[in-house]
Amino acid sequence: MRLSRRLAAIAGSVFFLNAVLAADTPPARFVDQALAESMAEQCFARSHVNSWPALTIAVVDAGGALVLLRRQDGAASVTVDAALLKARTAIRFGATTQALMAMSQDPPTRDLMMLLQLTDDPGGVPLKVAGRVIGAIGVSGGTAEQDAGCADVGMAVLTVEKK
Numbered sequence: 001m002r003l004s005r006r007l008a009a010i011a012g013s014v015f016f017l018n019a020v021l022a023a024d025t026p027p028a029r030f031v032d033q034a035l036a037e038s039m040a041e042q043c044f045a046r047s048h049v050n051s052w053p054a055l056t057i058a059v060v061d062a063g064g065a066l067v068l069l070r071r072q073d074g075a076a077s078v079t080v081d082a083a084l085l086k087a088r089t090a091i092r093f094g095a096t097t098q099a100l101m102a103m104s105q106d107p108p109t110r111d112l113m114m115l116l117q118l119t120d121d122p123g124g125v126p127l128k129v130a131g132r133v134i135g136a137i138g139v140s141g142g143t144a145e146q147d148a149g150c151a152d153v154g155m156a157v158l159t160v161e162k163k
Helices: 002-021 033-049 078-093 107-115 144-162
Strands: 056-061 066-071 124-129 132-140
Touching (some): 033 056, 033 132
């Protein structure tokens, strides 16, 4: 019974976000190649300064379509899938992947998240303009703190360009 209520809550959130993303009004901004490249460069610069391990960065648009994927030399191949999963999870929920940690503590909910291809691993951050999700960035390859920190640095590029 608990699982069906949680499934309904998660499905309701996904349907709500899809409805918001499909609204008739165009977003104030969209994620283009130049913005995605700038985000990746900032992430890699932070990684280099701090001597973090090789990372993979995925940037997706509002529909979850891949805009950019950059994998540093030496990054494990599994980081490609993980970065993309983090970005798409952030899009679907309009929140950081780390924000889903509390939900994932319940084993049936954790199983459901796996079934729906969602993750609570830190490193996925939605990109918002005027409260509207226009894309997301996902980072994988470092520790949880490194991935999340790198994603935040990438997301900050949007804030700087918006001003």
